[in-house]
Amino acid sequence: MRRWIDVIILIIVIILILPSLIVSIFSKKTDDDSPPSLQKSQEEDDSIRIRESQVDYNEPxxxxxxxxxxxxxxxxxxxxxxxxxxxxxxxxxxxxxxxxxxxxxxxxxxxxxxxxxxxxxxxxxxxxxxxxxxxxxxxxxxxxxxxxxxxxxxxxxxxxxxxxxxxxxxxxxxxxxxxxxxxxSTSNGKTEDVAEVFSASLPYYEVVDSPGEEEAPRYKETFTFTYDQFIKIFNSKYPKSGLSTSNLAERVKILSWTDSGRVRDLMIGDIRVKATEFRILYGLNSTDFSFRFEEGKVYIDTTGYGHGxxxxxxxxxxxxxxxxxxxxxxxxxxxxxxxxxxx
Ligand SMILES: [Zn+2]
Structure with a gap:
């Protein structure tokens, strides 16, 4: 009698419990590619979480x-x-x-x-x-x-x-x-330290890489001025610059660059100017620029668009x-x- 009971219990174990054990082990293995039903419940969880945050948030x-x-x-x-x-x-x-x-x-x-x-x-x-x-x-x-x-x-x-x-x-x-x-809008491949632009020190602004912008529409642009135009624009703000068309190429010099490769300051004639001011004066895209003096013209090649x-x-x-x-x-x-x- 006792042995019969043991046999029946064993059969119950084999028929009912073993398959469900196998299923549960199998389903754990496939957790990574969750079945659709599981994904749906995950989405529901997320939407509940979003709704909760909306309830908590006192919108001003x-x-x-x-x-x-x-x-x-x-x-x-x-x-x-x-x-x-x-x-x-x-x-x-x-x-x-x-x-x-x-x-x-x-x-x-x-x-x-x-x-x-x-x-x-x-x-x-x-x-x-x-x-x-x-x-x-x-x-x-x-x-x-x-x-x-x-x-x-x-x-x-x-x-x-x-x-x-x-x-x-x-x-x-x-x-x-x-x-x-x-x-x-667009960096030159790196961000700028806030202190270089806004004269404020904020710990969360550092120079970091910003790759993948080379295809941006205004990543590289050239601004062209005649010598006369260039001098006129500069003298409108700094009339004592001492610039003339005959000495222009020798009297435009970049003095230093920031850690992000943008210009920090320049010497234009007798005046020392910050690149941020120079950019505004000439309407340039950014402070990452360089000069070319060719055939009576000043070419300013810029990279990026914005302060950085x-x-x-x-x-x-x-x-x-x-x-x-x-x-x-x-x-x-x-x-x-x-x-x-x-x-
Ligand atoms: Zn305002």
């Missing part, structure tokens, strides 16, 4: 000076960020680059929010930010987005809204405060194309920062 309202309508406007922060990304980055860029831009835009705004201890826009009274790209950061209203994109409006707008929604509430912080954000501090938008796009996520992109260009929900 931002007061914007809209220089198109010349009026102050109060709008939810996330809606404002959509208008900034639409203005600052081509919507055809990689999604992770758009997300990095959204976080950068949100961080800049967060640092200016007067309701959170920021100082607001220094140009327009009563505004947290203005829509002028040379002052706070570019922002365009929906009407302008429609004008820019025409029949691509729905497609482009959807991509930008997605980038903003998927980073909803996130900003870059250092010591728990929003960082001071700088970004620009922080994230290069073309560099961000190149990193995204290599499979990097927006957090990796931001942490590459802004060193030692945290990415947190704005509180």
């Amino acid at each position: 309202t931002i007061t914007l000076y809209d220089h198109y309508s010349k009026a102050l406007e109060s709008i939810p922060l996330e809606e404002y960020v959509v208008g900034v990304v639409a203005a600052e980055m081509p919507s055809t860029f990689e999604m992770e680059a758009l997300k990095a831009q959204a976080v950068a835009a949100r961080t800049l705004a967060a640092g200016k929010l007067r309701s959170r201890g920021g100082r607001g826009c220094s140009k327009y009274k009563g505004a947290d930010v203005c829509s002028e790209f040379i002052h706070c950061q570019a922002w365009i209203p929906e009407s302008q987005q429609r004008k820019n994109w025409g029949d691509k409006y729905d497609e482009n707008s959807q991509r930008i809204v997605q980038a903003v929604e998927e980073t909803r509430g996130y900003i870059m912080t250092y010591n728990d405060k929003p960082i001071e954000v700088f970004f620009y 501090v922080g994230m290069s938008q073309l560099g961000a796009n190149a990193m995204a194309r290599q499979g990097q996520e927006y957090r990796d992109i931001l942490k590459h260009y802004y060193r030692g920062i945290d990415i947190k929900i704005l509180d």
Whole structure:
């Protein structure tokens, strides 16, 4: 009798338990290429997490000076960020680059929010930010987005809204405060130290590599001036330069370069000027430039487009194309920062 019971138990073990053991071992091995059902539940988990963060995030309202309508406007922060990304980055860029831009835009705004201890826009009274790209950061209203994109409006707008929604509430912080954000179009292969451009020392700006931008439309450009034009432009700001068409080539000298290979200062005639000033005076793309004097003309060859501090938008796009996520992109260009929900 006892032996019969043992045999029955053994049969039950073989028929019922062993197969399920094998299945469970097998399914662990195939975890890496998860079956569709598992992927779906992962997506559901993620969306729950996103929803949770949206609940936690107390979205502020931002007061914007809209220089198109010349009026102050109060709008939810996330809606404002959509208008900034639409203005600052081509919507055809990689999604992770758009997300990095959204976080950068949100961080800049967060640092200016007067309701959170920021100082607001220094140009327009009563505004947290203005829509002028040379002052706070570019922002365009929906009407302008429609004008820019025409029949691509729905497609482009959807991509930008997605980038903003998927980073909803996130900003870059250092010591728990929003960082001071700088970004620009195209680097020369390296970023610039903030102190070289804005005379401020901020620990999260270092000279880092920014590869993959050689194909960018404005990576290399040459600016051409006649000797007369060159001197006239310079003398408009520095009338005592002592320049003349006969001595020009000998009297234009680069004195030093920054660690990123951009020009730091130059001697033009009797005047010592910073490259950042020289760039503005001649409307150059960047401070990475060199001179050629040929046949009565001054050729200024430039590399990159923008001041070079922080994230290069073309560099961000190149990193995204290599499979990097927006957090990796931001942490590459802004060193030692945290990415947190704005509180
Ligand atoms: Zn402003």
